[in-house]
Amino acid sequence: MSEWKSPICLKVILIGNAGVGKSSFMNRYVNYRFTSSYRATIGADFLSKEVNISERPVILQIWDTAGTERFQSLGTPLYRGSHCCMLVFDVTSKASFSALEVWREEFLIQGEPLDSSNFPFIVVGNKTDLSNREVSGSLQALHWCERIGAQYFEGSAKEDVDVDKAFLSAAQAALQQYKKHTLENTGHFQITCKQPRETRNNCQC
Numbered sequence: 001m002s003e004w005k006s007p008i009c010l011k012v013i014l015i016g017n018a019g020v021g022k023s024s025f026m027n028r029y030v031n032y033r034f035t036s037s038y039r040a041t042i043g044a045d046f047l048s049k050e051v052n053i054s055e056r057p058v059i060l061q062i063w064d065t066a067g068t069e070r071f072q073s074l075g076t077p078l079y080r081g082s083h084c085c086m087l088v089f090d091v092t093s094k095a096s097f098s099a100l101e102v103w104r105e106e107f108l109i110q111g112e113p114l115d116s117s118n119f120p121f122i123v124v125g126n127k128t129d130l131s132n133r134e135v136s137g138s139l140q141a142l143h144w145c146e147r148i149g150a151q152y153f154e155g156s157a158k159e160d161v162d163v164d165k166a167f168l169s170a171a172q173a174a175l176q177q178y179k180k181h182t183l184e185n186t187g188h189f190q191i192t193c194k195q196p197r198e199t200r201n202n203c204q205c
Contacts, residue, residue, distance in 0.1 A: 010058055010171065011084075012060055012085075013063040013065065013085050013107075014088055015087060016096065022064050023064050026047055028160055029049070046064065047062050060171055079107050080112065085119070086123075086124055091130070091135045092130050094134040120170075121150035122153065122166060122170045123151065123152045125137055127158070137154050151173070153165060
């Protein structure tokens with residue numbers, strides 16, 4: 001069990017249309033706060049959080065990506081090396097839900113994950129605190145998730161509803177992906193953890 005003494009770095013990426021609340025969802029989970037004054041993400045941003053998954057220390061490296069077409073060329077370097085992908089939509093926007101199929105296909109093409117047919121996706125319907133809902137979680141969202149083999153969660157970053165639950169599931173799926181392709185096929189997969197200079201010493205992976 002000595003290989004588990006240092007935290008494992010797991011990369012989780014959030015993708016979806018602009019305005020669905022990816023930054024809010026990430027910040028609620030990592031920093032325990034919400035603000036309605038987030039600016040649109042330029043390119044990408046990431047935060048990290050250390051948690052214990054199955055009694056193993058894990059550093060979740062959570063990437064929040066821009067949801068606009070002019071930044072889609074960044075997809076390849078950002079997507080690669082991910083252990084789990086969270087597809088985020090706004091339950092009050094049918095268009096943002098319909099776009100998930102395109103986002104998923106783009107991730108699989110540009111990210112080139114190992115064993116793409118079984119790569120873990122977590123689908124998140126955000127903004128359940130709003131009343132003008134356009135997407136039915138029990139019908140549309142669940143049906144689509146069953147078809148692609150993804151887990152489905154919905155909640156509210158603003159009200160802090162089931163945010164932790166979605167990220168816990170993503171972390172568990174990411175750890176399984178790590179174990180599958182790193183421990184069993186060490187020569188074919190390498191995990192790296194790069195953080196800004198001022199926080200790099202905190203990452204021991």
